[in-house]
Amino acid sequence: MPHVSRRRRRAILNRGLGIALGVAARAGLGAIGLGVRDADAQEAPDRDAFAARSVADALARLRILDVADSPDVLLDAPDIAENGAVVPVSVRSRIAHTDAIFVLLDRNPFPLAARVDILDGLAPDVALRVKMAETAAVIAIVRADGRYWRAQRDVKITIGGCGG
Amino acid sequence: MRIRATLRSGRIEVRVLIAHPMETGLRKDEAGNPIPAWYITDVTARVNDRIVMKTAWGTAVSKDPLLVFHVLGGAVGDRVTVDWIDNRGDRRTDEATVVAPASP
């Protein structure tokens, strides 16, 4: 890793930390937090889907009744994860008017991992890391013009180290 | 939080690392007592005060979460603000300035 980039990154890091110490508010309703609270209220019905215990139930709670596989939903995840605690997943949509991306994990205790709202000015191209309890399918669903499109792929979770 | 915001090919790549336990509520501690669920439920990102991304999370997001997203347009010097709230009501806000990619 080039040293220049490291130093620059650290500068950003430190700046971020300073601000964090200044404005972090525990359970406060600071001005900056208001947006989140508003968003919560608007999207409350979706919150319920995170408590679903199966993919089918999560889709029902999200009112996703009809979903078709699409090659324009580009889901990337490793074939094998050395540890299920961190499975990198990225989702990109080539479908016009994509306005939401859902990430679900089959056979997880709570399969719905994330919903990302693709607002104006945001590329439908996100990545995050998820936990997987066992070998299973990662499912990406994209919403565009009120219709749902899917991609999925299997990720094998391995047991590691001394196992104890 | 560690926020890296880099202008690449006409869009801002934002990489956010958050220190958070993201407890599922299904684990037990060393003494065998259940560890209560404790996880981030919502993350919002702004560029110069305009909301560009909202995401809602469940317990399946990894501990110390990473989130990567891309904002169309933007310029070096833009301010990217990220805030999160968790199921306990804790919240936190950090910000970073958009930079040009480091020379290779």
Added chain:
Amino acid sequence: MRFVEPQGRARRCRALAGLALSCLVTACATRNAADAIATELAQSFEAQSGVMLDRLQQSPDQALCSEPGAAASSASLAQRRAIERAARDGVRFPSGAPPSPQAWLGDWRRGERIAQSGVGLQTSDRPGTEAGGNCYGCHRLAPTEIAYGTLGPSLTGYGLRHPPDEAGLRDTWIRLFDSHAFDACSVMPRFGARGILSEEQLRDLLALLLDPQSPVNR
């Protein structure tokens, strides 16, 4: 249990006492170093969850095999052969019936679970936790399990190479019960001799290795 006082080196030192002075000095320096290590260990570890400090006392074979290179040196050959003989003599075979697949083989499904499990006898385990064998840590077994180690040889197809006749049953049992019967300084735990696994668990592992229906042999 075969815990013996950590006096192996001291005894060797005394045995050498009649030799040349330089040799005596070297031997006793070794003993002093060993004593210093024993003192340091006692200062550095503490009992937890039923794991007591007596585990740090070495048996003679542990002391011998702690010398780098001892596992293959000609100087230690006689001692290693003696350890191997003693290990063979100490093997307890399954009680009751003479060796036959019906009498000796347990359940390979349970054997697979034992081979997958790496818990037991650690400070992080509740005392009394049934230990696993953690066979996959070091060996390839069922070909469907991709997360296998390579410290030991692959055992995939073991039962095809070692039919479960009397000799195959006995030989495999000895390896599981006390690996030192074949190699005094083997890195494989002595699952039977040290009471890590029960006779029933060892029979289940025997089945995992030898049962024609076991995934190891299919």
Added chain:
Amino acid sequence: MTRGTAVAATAIRIAAVLPGLAWPAAPAAPSTHEAIEDYRARIADDNPAELAVAKGASLWREARGPRGASLGRCDLGLGPGIVAGAAARLPRWFADTGAVMDLEARIVHCMTTLQGFDRETLIAKPFAGAAEPTTDIEAIAAFVVDAARGATIDVPQERPEEVAAYRRGRALFHYRAGPYDFSCASCHGSAGHRIRLQELPDLSRPGPTARATYATWPAYRVSQGALRTLEWRLADCFRQQRWPRLRYLSPVAIDLATFLGVNANGGTMDAPGLKR
């Protein structure tokens, strides 16, 4: 992570299966080894250890403890206040304590002597438990090694005490004991083996694996979701060796750290690392 390549690879894979219904089996699976290497490459960026480094940096600078002092005057071996590169030259003998100390021992020393923290309280719980945030010692250790990234490992063997620590460390490394007859060397005494899917570095002698291993601790452990220090790594190996609990900053910990550090001399520090 080379995201562009990864996304392109996916696009190719998807294009290849396009005519099939739903999701047919992936094209010829790469070998397990390649797949694991691919996984490690995908998580190599954005090491959560950076969060611990940031926390450690502020802990280093803040006035804290009963004396309300920062660690700005802490002497890690290169002189008071010099952090850059210091971790690459530890463990070493210190005149002020008359002892060989590793990184963690020295951090605790500075927290007690400069800031007035109680040593027993500090070392009673050096490592974060499940669902707990990084401890102060862990975060400061992460900060100090980060400041040595790129430095050449040069653990001294000048004083007789340092040579003696290395020799005892070597004997301890090969010391077999416990119900499983394990020593450190049982797993780390030869090259080219794995436990499950994890390569076992040969730490018994100087060499590339000894250098690469020492160079990357402390590290963020994915399986633990935590920043872990070298002393944690040693203690956790002994747990799995079925030995009793290794005391923090104990002589065995310091001597083994010295043995591992000297065997790594000539390597390049690249910590905090990221490990399974």
